[in-house]
Structures are given as structure tokens and as C-alpha cells.
Amino acid sequence: MSLSRTTVVFLALAPFAFSASKEMQELQRDVALLQDQVRTLQRQQDEKFAAMQALVQQTLESVNRTNTSLAVMENKFNEAMKLQQQSVSVPVANVGQKLDQMSEDFRAVRESVLDMNTRMGKLDAKMADLQNPVATLRGRDQAVGFRER
Numbered sequence: 001m002s003l004s005r006t007t008v009v010f011l012a013l014a015p016f017a018f019s020a021s022k023e024m025q026e027l028q029r030d031v032a033l034l035q036d037q038v039r040t041l042q043r044q045q046d047e048k049f050a051a052m053q054a055l056v057q058q059t060l061e062s063v064n065r066t067n068t069s070l071a072v073m074e075n076k077f078n079e080a081m082k083l084q085q086q087s088v089s090v091p092v093a094n095v096g097q098k099l100d101q102m103s104e105d106f107r108a109v110r111e112s113v114l115d116m117n118t119r120m121g122k123l124d125a126k127m128a129d130l131q132n133p134v135a136t137l138r139g140r141d142q143a144v145g146f147r148e149r
Helices: 002-148
Strands: none
Touching: none
16 A cells, blocks of 8 residues: 555656656756856857957057157158248348348438538538628628729
8 A cells, every 4th residue: 555655646746746847947948048148148248349349459559540640740840840940040130130230320320410410500500600790791891882882
């Protein structure tokens, strides 16, 4: 009877065991699917990360090339400015020297004109001083000349 009881218990529990085994298989299958999905997502993330890393590297190389180009342009610009400054500074210095010379010449001319004006003023004063005696002498000569005639 113990065998039959064991068999009955076993048969009675068999659907539960089969059911538990079926649920276990479904869980294992679900876990396997989830693990596969996780691996797929991980691969996709790795691919995206690699793509982003490549883009960042390309961007960095582009920035470095741009910086190099800007540095070259800046050097060329600075050299051009130095050459232009040198080519302009000599004529400007010459113009400055000529302007200084002309200023000195103008000052000398102004002093000469002032000196001449002073002399002319003195000559005018002397002429005025001489005109009074001359006019007096003429007046006398005319008075004498009218009498002599």
C-alpha cells in the first residue's frame, strides 16, 4: 500500500510538478530572452559609443586643423602688417622731417616778415619826420619863389 500511496501522491502531484516545471521553463526562457536583449542593447550601446567616439575624434582633428590654419593666417597677417608698417614708416618719417624743416622755414619767414614790418614802420616814421621839414622848406621856397618872380 505504501507503493500505491506513493504512486497516488506522485500522480496527484505530477500536474503540479509538470506545471512548476513548465513555469520554470517559461521563466528560464524569459530570462534567456531578457539576457539576449541586454546583450543586444549592450552591443548597440557599444556601437553607438564607438560611433560617437569616432565623431568626437573627427571633430577634435577638425578643430586642431582649424586652429593650425588660424595660427598660420595670424602669422601671415602679422608679417603683412609688419611689412606694411615698415613700408609706411620710412615715408612718414621723411614727411615728418620735411614738415619739421618747413616749420622752421616758415618760422624764419615769419620772423623776417616781422623784422621787415618793423623796419617799414621805422622808415614810415622817418619819412613822416622828414615830410614836415620838407613841407616847411617847400612852403618857404614857394614863398620865396613867388616873391622872386
